[in-house]
Structures are given as C-alpha cells and as structure tokens.
Amino acid sequence: MSTTERPRILVVGGGYVGLYAARRILKKMRYGEATVTVVDPRSYMTYQPFLPEAAAGSISPRHVVVPLRRVLPKAEVLTGRVTTIDQDRKVATITPLVGDAYELPFDYLVVALGAVSRTFPIPGLAEQGIGMKGVEEAIGLRNHVLEQLDKADSTKDEAARRRALTFVFVGGGFAGAETIGEVEDLARDAAKYYPNVSRDDMRFILVDAADKILPEVGPQLGTWGLEHLKKRGIEVYLQTSMDSCVDGHVVLKNGLEVDSNTIVWTAGVKPNPVLSRYGLPLGPRGHVDVDPTLQVKGTDYIWAAGDNAQVPDLVGRAAGNENAWCPPNAQHALRQSKVLGDNVISALRGFPQADYKHANKGAVAGLGLHKGVAMIVMGKMKIKLKGRLAWYMHRGYHGMAVPTWNRKIRVFADWTLGMFLKREVVSLGAMENPREEFYEAARPAPAAPAAEKSKDKPKAKAG
Template sequence: MRYGEATVTVVDPRSYMTYQPFLPEAAAGSISPRHVVVPLRRVLPKEAEVLTGRVTSIDQDRKVATIAPLVGDAYELPFDYLVIALGAVSRTFPIPGLAEQGIGMKGIEEAIGLRNHVLEQLDKADSTTDEEIRRRALTFVFVGGGFAGAETVGEVEDMVRDAAKYYRSISREDMRFILVDAADRILPEVGPKLGKYGKEHLESRGVEVYLNTSMESCVDGHVVLKNGLEVDSDTIVWTAGVKPNPALARFGLPLGPRGHVDCEPTLQVKGMDYVWAAGDNAQVPDLAARKAGVENAWCPPNAQHALRQAKVLGDNVISGMRGFPQKEYSHANKGAVAGLGLHKGVAMIVLGKKTKIKLKGRLAWYMHRGYHGLAMPTWNRKIRVFADWTLGMFLKREVVSLGAIESPREEFYEAAKPAPAPAAAAQPQKTEERAKAS
C-alpha cells in the first residue's frame, strides 16, 4: 500500500507471535524459548499499530469491534476491513481430571512449564525413598500421536535421558513413557509407512505406544485408559488435536460444522466482501486436492497452508480496497517433516502427483530442522535458532529446572510476612491474669 493509504491495527492478547513447530524443541531445551517467539512491535514498527488485548465481540452492521485491553475498560474500535486470524486452541473432551491435571502444548508458556515440570519430577524422585511417589513422578503420559504428541514425547525422552546421567539414583530404566492415541497409527500426516517407522522407533527407545485407545479419566493423576491400563502419573501432556478458537462464535460470522469461519477460495468470508480469514480458524476449500479428484477437501490446519494463505490474503485485501478481482488460493501439498528427538525424524517430500520421497532417521531430521529453520519469521530469529543448534553440537544440554519462575514472588512474600509474636511477649499478659484471679 502507499504510505498513509490505510491504518493497520493488530489486536492480540500477547504482544508476540509463536512459531509452534518449535515448541517441542523449546520444551526439551534445544532452542531458547525467547527465540521461538517474534515480538510484534519489533517486526511491525511502521507497518501496523499493535493493541495488546482481546476482541470480545464484533458488530458487523456498525463495523465496530469491542476491545478488552489488559487493564481498564473495554472500548470500541471501528474498521473498514477485517481479517480473522485467531488460530486454534487445544481440542479437549469432558474427561474427568483433564482440566486439573493436563498440560497443553499450544503456547511457549506451556512448553517452558512442561520442561520445568519434567525436570522437577526427576528432582522429586531423587529426593524420596517412597517407592510409590518415585514411580508416579517418573511416569510420563502423552495423549495424542500427531505431530505435536510424537515430537514432544521424542524430545522430552531425549532430555530426561541426558538429565538422568546427573542423578545417582535415577536411570532411564526407572522411567516410564506412555503415548496414547485413539487412531490406528501415529503421525498420519507422513503416511502409514513412516508412521509405522515412527511408532517402532519410539518403542525401541522404551516408549509404550497404545493405538486405538483413549484416556477415560485422570482424576488426581490416576490415568485410566480404555484398554484397561491404569497408572499414576504427575505428568499428563495433552496434544490430541486442535479446534478453532471458540471466540469466533461471538463475531457474527458464518461458521462451518466444526466451528471454522466459512470462506470462499479467495479467503473472503462467505457473504461478506470486507472480511477475510486464514490459518487454523478458517475453512478454506483445498482447490489443489479437489482438482486431483478429492471431493469436499479442505485445507488442513498447518503452517504450510497458513503461511501461503497469508500472502494471498494480503494481496486480496488490497485488491478489495481498490476494486480489483480477488485471487483464489491454491496450494498442492509439498510433504511433511517431523523430528523425533536429536538426530531422529521422518520426512515425506512430494515432488509431483505420483512422486513421493520418504526419508527417516538423521537425514529426515536435517530436513526437519532446515525447513522449519528457514520458515521461522525474521532473520533475527533464524540466526538465533541456528546458533542454538550449532552450540548444541559442542555443548552439553542444559538440565536446570526453573520451576520457581512460575511463582517468582513466593520467596519474597515469605520474607516480607509479619513475624509472629514471640512467646515471651505473651508471658506478661498471663501473669496479670493470674494476679487478677487471685
């Protein structure tokens, strides 16, 4: 756009964007958590104004959005054109105990929390002689065998294997890793053969993989699986898929059967010529798949489509402002890559309609890191991520738990609390009472 032609306002409850494919490596300490996020105000110093808050409702008739800032009263923000890109949230089910015990993997805060929590479990197990507490602390349950679940269990298993070397009373054999999925295979995005390899690889590392199985309960950490297995665990990681942000229901938009914003191939919301949507919250027809004969195909919720949709969306918004025709979004799947820990991974590369290259092991792991390293937004973050990986080749993995970071004021609060009255100060009062009684 020309300078001064429009004002672009970005509203987000966080002032940064998270590159989610790197969350498993951040949880394992392979990448610094700060390098997985991109500060919005730094990368958009002139292009946009950033408001830290939430859009609570949208009046489509008046073209006004209601903003709830971090502090203060809500206010209205008028707009001419609207882009909906809320992404997705964890898809959960009404499983008893899940809300209290589960740990998600959708944000950098959860990745940091998972890392600190897992390392704290090792500290807990090493400091006790109670066998039941020890066994519970060293049992790790992961629910969901897609990219997030398989990559997270692979990275975390690598991390605790390294960390166990520094504990005298803990070895890898004392730990129990369990991966549960309701489907008949893990990593469905890379195909059945590579999915089978991924399962066998994790099992060779001591991970118990249960397919066609769901979790029925986890009250107080007591995990009950549909296949009858019951274990006690303080670590239950939930990665069983995603769903569109439920806030979409308050925005007056046409939604699909699963809650996505219903879009045309141009990424325009159906029936609205001033609203566009993209990414995980959008239901966009997959034109490439439909041309190949797949009926009712929709673009899957992954970074491969979201990044490319964003570019088409940006062009279409400007075209809409100037009255030009809209361009349809079409992208053929280029494959998928997944890391299963250090030097281990799977990759499927699509070169044509019938040509697919399938890789596994170290070469696939290199492709995983190379693809996502280059896709990471901004050169600042690209360089920092590659620097983390380079240092990791020569330096040992950090296995420090900073669990206290979640409640940093606790120690100061204890120090600042008023001291209780000493016992000696109460003695004179008792003497006076005895004198009166006599």
C-alpha cells in the same frame, strides 16, 4: 492508539496468519493508504513447530517467539482481545489487558484467531493436564519434567518415585509424537546427572484414539516412527483413550491404570470458540466458512485463514475430491496469509480477488536429537526419509520458515552451540512463582492465639 481518517484494516490475532498477513499488507501498501491494526492478548507470535525443541532445551524460549511491535513497526499493535464484532456498524469491541473495553471502527477485517487445544470432559484433565500450544506451556513442561527427576532422586517413598517418573502423553499427531520424542531425549540426558535415577526407572506412555501415529507423513513413515518410539522404551497404546486422570490417577480405556504427575495433552486442536460471538458463518466444526479467495462467505470486506478457517483445497478438488479442505498446518498458513494480504490490498484498490491454491509439498517431523521422518512431494513423486537425514530436513525447513532473520540466526546459533556444548538440565520451576520466596520473607508473622496470650500474662496476686 492514533486516530485517523484513513481506512482501517483490523487484524484479529497476531499468530502465524495474523503476523504474516499484516506484514504482507504493510509491504504492498502505499504510504498513508490505510492503517493496519493488530489485536492479540500476547505481544508476540509463537512459532509452534519449535515448541517440542523448546521443551527439550534445544532452543531458547525467547527465540521461539517474535515480538509483534518489532516486526510490525508501521502497524498499531493493541494488546487485548476482540470480544465482539458489529458487522452492521463495522465496529469491533476491544477489551485491553487493563482498563475498560472500547469500540474500534474498521473498514476491512482479517480474522486470524488460530486454534486452541481440543479437549473432552475427562475427569481431572483440567486440573492435571499440560497443553502444548504456547511457549509458556513448553517451558513449564521442561521445568516440570526436570523437577520430577529431582523428586525421584531425593525421595525414599517408592510410590512417589514411580509416580514422578511416569510420563503420560495423549495424542499421537505431530505435536504428541514430537513432544514425547524430545522430552524422552531430555530425560535420558538428564538422568546421567542423577545417581538414583536411570532411564530404566522411567516410564513413558503415548496414547492415541486412532490406529496409527503421525498420519501427516503417511502410513509407511508413521509405522517407522511408531517402531522407533517403541525401541526407545516408549509404551504406545493405539485405539485407546483416557477415561479419567483425577489426582494424577490415569485410567485408560484398555484397562491400564497408572499414577503420574505428568499428563501432557496434545490430542488435536479446534477453532477459537470466541468466533461464535462474531456473527460469522461457521462450518460444522466451528471454522469460519470462506471462499477460495479467503473471503468470508457472504461478505466482501472480511477475510479468514489458518487454523480458524475452513479453506477449500482447490488442488484436491481438481483431483476429484469434492470435499477437500486445507489441513491446519504451518505450510498452508504461511501461503494463505500471503494471498490474504494481497487480496486485502486488491479490495482496497478495487481490483478482483485471487483464489488460494497450493499443492502439498510434504511434511517433516523431529522425534528427538538426530531422529525424524520426512515426506517430500515433488510433482507425482513422494520422497520418504527417516532417521538423521529426515531430522536435518526438519531443522532446515523450520529454521528457514521461522519469521525474521533475527530469529533464524538465533535459532541456528542455538543448534550450533548444541553440537559442542551439553544440554542444560537445570529446572527453573521457581520462575513460575517468582514472588513466593519474597512473600514468605515479607508477610507479617501470624498473631498468637488468644489462649497462648493469656498464658503469657502475669497472674494477679490474691488479696
């Protein structure tokens, strides 16, 4: 890490907002005008809309992530966490992955920590649940599902077989509906290679506490998506929650009980809880409270956007909804990061701030190969699409939205190869514990018990 007399712009978080805001600032900044420092515990940004396709094997895991140091060559990238912020001294405490924590002074601060999975104190969830916030979880889920098919195909224990072939998904929003659609596609394809497993042997269950799924695309398309999943043999239980899942025994509020090795949790997100240690004004749900300029209320040198910010929706408020807030999606995060970057440069040069204002352009969702829903907003007109055409819209939008041309080309190459080559259905679960086999081979043999040693000793002759 270099030392400099130039003003330091500290970006906390290297996710969607952090990456794009830093790129915008570096693009607009004059040479030597400031130092941009990005801090994140991971050295890469994850494009989360692609996680369901990564879990299904449609996209290589490496193409879902963007290395920060490669994309931000003119910035300092520190792999660690910002644990506390002293606003009076303008100093942040950095805790690196190794070594002691240290203080880092800053002049301008961008808070882009994003969100974490929103969970509830459900017995067994921490031990049994699988999230879908990171590429590690997506690839872990893929390996886990294929491993369950391996187990079911090889066992003679009918209870173990049913447990392995039962897949429970909690949450019917974008993440939940897209993930169960993609994973069901994966399992259906993979079953062709297992002589003792068919799709009819599997049980897919989707649970949501709301009365509908995919609320982001509207009630009409949400209803179509619900019926589509049901036609594929997926059981959907709405206005239902999970009471417990201790040792994989799932108990739902409606009385249904099943045993499952696979419990995927996608029931929403919440702001990163570390925000409570930064001394920033927070809204009722833990988001950083910001003005339309994306400046944190009461400050002129701190900005926040994305999933960890409570951003006023000026378009909605102009239409009469005084409590309108921008939803936490990639569409708003991308545009907020650009306005945020421009405002940081304006503050650096003493210019006035600009408000963030964006009208929703719609939403797209993929429900597996060649299946999807899309709502496109054009002025006052809403175009609703479903099926293969909506799926093309989904892939086209996100394929162009993923950062850098390097990743765009690689993603489209994955999709193109998928048109001609069959889906890979190999489980690489051993990758999660790569040293296990070597450890078994290299560890010293256990010492023989004392009783056995005494048996091996020659007996002393009498006399």
